[in-house]
Amino acid sequence: MRVRTRLVVFGAALPALALLLAVVAAGVVFRLSLLRALDRALLAQAAVESVSPFDGPQNAPHLHLGHSPLVDDVRSFAPREALYRATGELVAHFPENGRIPDPPAPGEGEGGPQLSTRTASDGRPVRALVVVVRAPWGEPYVLKLEGSLGELDATMRLYWQATLGLVALVSAVLFALQWAQAGRMSRRIADMTGYLPKLRGGDLEWRLPADGTGDEIADLRVALAEAMERLLLARDAQERLIANAAHELRTPLGVMRTEMDLALRKERSADELRQALAGARGEVDRLSNLAARLLDLAALGKVTWQRSEGDLALVVRDAAEAYEAEAEGRGLAIELDLPAQAPAEIDVQMIRQALDNYLSNAIAHAPSGSAIRVGLEQEGEGYRVTVRDEGEGVPAEEAERVFEPFYRGSKAKKAAGAGLGLSITRAIARRHGGKAYLVPREGRGAAFALWIPRRVW
Ligand SMILES: Nc1ncnc2c1ncn2[C@@H]1O[C@H](COP(=O)(O)OP(=O)(O)OP(=O)(O)O)[C@@H](O)[C@H]1O
Ligand SMILES: [Mg+2]
Known part of the structure; x- marks a missing residue:
């Protein structure tokens, strides 16, 4: 079912139907109660008449309503009355002129007062009451009372006209409102649906127009627009990465x-050839380092990570130990300041890689004879790992740029790394809900920090 149909059905058709049913049910109950009131009036009148229809002169049976001094005042309630002998012979009736209630059918009223709705001889609907009244000498007479249903029907007509008119009006307003509302809503949804083929077609620049209603559809729009924005950024970053990677590959090649x-241009001595080969070997190293880094970067895109409860202190210790030999070879000391344990939900391999990048940078930049200090402490809902060296440090204005892929710093040596290490570390930190950043310079050297939350929500 389309949104428009659904909204009209559930927002207008069903409520209108429910209203109609309620009005009909109320009408039925209302008519019943009017009829009950008429029945009570007829029974009361019958009670009055049956008390003493034989107290006239020579016991002649008569009806009191005909003689009542109030008859004109109660006329609207005054039923037609007739008193018959059991044989069907009419004895008395009220009013004097006009239609007389039909004679009773044989045996009618014998089981007690009998109420029924019927059509009178003049075609009008009436409510009839038949009661058997016994004369003091034992003879049964049949008293018949008929109240007109005209007034009741007129009241009901008025009721139906008023309520059904109201139902029709309310339904029309409901339909109009729902139709307009549903139209607007389905247009807004269609706008977004129309947007997706554009995206599939690669048109990421296209923007959804703003929507100020603040409802869920507007929220969806905002979410879609934000997702688009991120996709666009990711695409740009990817394009930049590919362009940079191609550039980086071209240079050593x-x-x-x-x-x-x-080397090939003329006859070369074995020494010269060895030198040329050594040069080429250096470039091959650069290329394989770059390929390895690019693979690391590609691995970050893995859909599932092996995140589990691990010990961050252990990972930091392992990483530092792995670099121990290299540090020693360069005349550096690695000093650790770690707690016994630091339980956290981490992907151990990834965190290890992030730390390796910090450590390899520190070893590459620290001057011989200096110390590299690795610390781990609690900070907020997580841990902060800091790697400090006493090298040349990073200028404050490059604090963010060094985390960009392929950025190697303004003072980069020609044979330096691929410039991907820090960007990989930052991506790993973000995947853990943490962050990687350069600690503002406190003295000599550089300090890089990695903050990881204890638990990823
Ligand atoms: N400890 C440090 N001291 C000084 N500069 C640093 C330090 N760590 C990183 N840098 C600067 O940041 C740049 C980017 O570092 P990053 O680790 O991303 O790349 P890289 O070390 O050049 O190459 P690789 O991808 O092989 O790690 C470095 O080239 C360097 O200029
Ligand atoms: Mg590096």
Whole structure:
């Protein structure tokens, strides 16, 4: 069912139907209660008449309503009355002129007062009451009273006209409102539905127009727009990454080609050839480092991570120990300041990789004879790992740029790394709901921090 149909059905058709049913049910009850009131009036009148229809002169049976001094005042309640002998012979009736209630059928009224709705001889609907009244000498007479249903029917007509008119009006207003509302809503949804094929077609620049209603559809729009914005950023970042990667690959390949061309141009001595090969070997190292880094970066896109309850202190200790030998070789000392345990929900391998990037940078930048300090402490709902060295440090204005892929710093040496390490560390931190950042300079060297929440929600 379309949204428009659904809204009209549930917002207008069903309420209108319910209202109609309620009005009909109320009408039926109302008519019943009017009829009951008429029945009570007829029974009361019958009670009055049956007390003493034989107290006239020579016991002649008569009806009191005909003689009542109030008859004109009670006329609207005054029923037609007739008194018959059991044989069907009419004895008395009221009013004097006009239609007389029909004679009773044989045996009618014998089982007690009998009420019924019937059509009178003049075609009008009446409510009739038949009662058997016994004369003091034992003869049974049949008293018949008929109240007109005209007034009741007129009241009911008025009721139906008023209520059904109201139902029709309310239904029309409901339909109009729901139709307009549903139209607006389905247009807004259609706007978004129309947006998706554009996205599939690759038109990421197209923007959804703003929607100020503040309802759920507007929220959906905002969410869609935000998702688009992120997709756009991700696409740009990916394009930049590919362009940079291509550039980075071209440089060592170009250097290698030049070196080989030079080596091939004329007869070279074995030493010269060895030198050329060593140069090419250096470029191959760069290329394989770059390939490994790119693979690391691709691994970050893995859909599922092996996140489990682990010990961050243990991961930091393992990472530091793995770099111990390299640090020693460069005349560096790694100093650890770790708690016994630091339980956290982490992907151990990924965190290890993030720390490796910090440590390898620190070892590359620290001057021989200095110390690299690795600390782990609680901070807020997580832990902060800090890696400090006493190298040249990072200028404050490059604090963010060093985390960009392929950025190698303004003072980068030609043979430096791929420039991907820090961006990988930051991506890993973010996947853990944490952050990676450069601690503002406190003295000599650089301090990089990794904050990881204890639990990822
Ligand atoms: N401890 C440090 N001291 C000084 N500069 C640093 C330090 N760590 C990183 N940098 C600067 O940040 C840049 C980016 O570092 P990043 O680790 O991302 O790349 P890289 O080390 O050059 O290459 P790789 O991808 O092989 O790690 C470095 O080139 C360097 O200029
Ligand atoms: Mg690095």
